[in-house]
Amino acid sequence: MSKILVIGAGGVSSVAVHKMAMNKTIFGDIHLASRTKRKCDAIATSVKERTGTEVATYEIDAEEVPALTKLIEQIRPALVVNLALPYQDLPIMDACLAAGVSYLDTANYEPKDEAKFEYHWQWAYHDRFKQAGLMALLGSGFDPGVTSVFTMWLKKHKLKTIRQLDILDCNGGDHGQAFATNFNPEINIREVTAPARHWENGQFIETPAMAHKVEFDFEAVGPKNMYMMYHEELESLAKFIPELERARFWMTFGDEYIKHLTVLQNVGMTSIAPVRYQGQEIIPLQFLAAVLPKPETLGETTKGNTNIGVIATGEALDGSGEKTYYIKNICSHEAAYEETGNQAVSYTTGVPAMIGSAMMVTGKWSGDGVFNMEEMDPDPFMEMLNSDGLPWTVEELDGPVGF
Numbered sequence: 001m002s003k004i005l006v007i008g009a010g011g012v013s014s015v016a017v018h019k020m021a022m023n024k025t026i027f028g029d030i031h032l033a034s035r036t037k038r039k040c041d042a043i044a045t046s047v048k049e050r051t052g053t054e055v056a057t058y059e060i061d062a063e064e065v066p067a068l069t070k071l072i073e074q075i076r077p078a079l080v081v082n083l084a085l086p087y088q089d090l091p092i093m094d095a096c097l098a099a100g101v102s103y104l105d106t107a108n109y110e111p112k113d114e115a116k117f118e119y120h121w122q123w124a125y126h127d128r129f130k131q132a133g134l135m136a137l138l139g140s141g142f143d144p145g146v147t148s149v150f151t152m153w154l155k156k157h158k159l160k161t162i163r164q165l166d167i168l169d170c171n172g173g174d175h176g177q178a179f180a181t182n183f184n185p186e187i188n189i190r191e192v193t194a195p196a197r198h199w200e201n202g203q204f205i206e207t208p209a210m211a212h213k214v215e216f217d218f219e220a221v222g223p224k225n226m227y228m229m230y231h232e233e234l235e236s237l238a239k240f241i242p243e244l245e246r247a248r249f250w251m252t253f254g255d256e257y258i259k260h261l262t263v264l265q266n267v268g269m270t271s272i273a274p275v276r277y278q279g280q281e282i283i284p285l286q287f288l289a290a291v292l293p294k295p296e297t298l299g300e301t302t303k304g305n306t307n308i309g310v311i312a313t314g315e316a317l318d319g320s321g322e323k324t325y326y327i328k329n330i331c332s333h334e335a336a337y338e339e340t341g342n343q344a345v346s347y348t349t350g351v352p353a354m355i356g357s358a359m360m361v362t363g364k365w366s367g368d369g370v371f372n373m374e375e376m377d378p379d380p381f382m383e384m385l386n387s388d389g390l391p392w393t394v395e396e397l398d399g400p401v402g403f
């Protein structure tokens with residue numbers, strides 16, 4: 001039984017903490033700290049009601065490294081699970097190094113003043129974690145996270161090489177709002193409005209945001225328009241699968257979402273350049289995030305399913321020629337809400353954060369240094385996806401994707 005410190009108290013954290021409390025034999029002692037203690041207390045109350053488990057709560061600004069180091073030293077957890085925002089990744093890694101504790105997150109570092117998420121800032125910590133005999137696991141959510149584990153499972157059990165890879169993320173479901181994002185609005189809009197990038201023949205090709213649209217019929221959702229965009233696991237997949245000829249990431253958006261986003265972009269509301277307003281400096285995107293519905297309030301009204309998966313084409317392991325496989329999970333918003341009080345987008349991220357933490361504290365995944373999901377054995381993680389709420393299926397397709 002391990003002691004865990006989770007940082008951040010949004011939708012993803014809420015799911016991860018509930019699921020940790022449901023795995024008492026692995027997570028014996030759960031501590032939760034965030035900028036707003038009230039939100040930690042609300043999660044702790046729900047966890048107590050649903051599972052009977054007590055969660056200790058604290059207030060912390062994770063960007064204050066000395067204060068965070070002190071808190072980690074006081075609690076002495078086996079692992080710090082960062083479910084705050086990507087901006088806090090580096091300060092939390094610094095505090096983990098100072099306190100001598102391992103680290104896990106679900107999204108790679110992004111500087112506040114530049115909408116650019118890349119792994120190099122965190123990969124640069126490898127030697128320091130290695131010398132300290134500590135492990136940092138990056139990107140243990142769904143995408144990134146499960147998408148990389150799905151790909152490596154195909155590479156271990158079905159395909160000797162992977163030539164083409166498409167990640168298909170369908171956030172199906174309806175939350176009943178004219179415009180809302182299903183995870184942190186600031187991070188979500190920064191991601192969606194950034195130029196698209198995909199991997200092709202050894203390099204990233206950049207194209208304008210939302211310029212490539214394809215209709216795809218998603219099981220348990222139906223036909224949806226999906227748009228090619230950049231997503232961080234493309235960087236680690238390209239690094240750890242050197243034979244990849246092409247890798248792309250697709251996400252579905254409804255016409256209403258696109259219409260609202262286009263207007264907001266056209267009037268400058270998605271900008272991260274500071275503007276002066278009534279004698280004060282404000283960031284338009286942060287102001288927009290403040291007035292949009294909070295993702296954690298969407299749980300009760302969101303209906304339908306998410307469907308996220310990977311289609312990979314390559315040379316079959318058994319020597320039977322080129323094969324294409326589609327591996328995916330379908331998750332119901334209503335079932336996720338029933339179980340944890342959060343919708344499926346938080347659920348599909350919080351459950352893999354719990355599983356990655358379980359892999360580390362049980363020693364099924366180990367190492368000294370900074371690691372991506374692609375470097376770990378996919379099998380024990382895939383087993384826990386099946387047993388802990390995100391069952392997956394794999395099927396052989398007739399041939400490579402036609403788009």
Ligand code: NDP
Nearest residue numbers: 008009010011012035036062084107141142143144183184
């Ligand atoms: P939320 O915005 O709902 O929650 C973020 C939490 O972090 C809030 O409780 C917030 O506090 C807290 N926080 C922010 N700044 C600080 C700080 N300086 N110190 C301490 N706490 C802080 O986000 P989500 O739960 O939707 O997402 C959490 C993470 O998961 C994000 O990094 C997101 O990018 C990632 N994610 C990953 C996905 C994947 O599949 N890999 C998918 C979806 C999300 P406060 O309440 O005071 O604002």
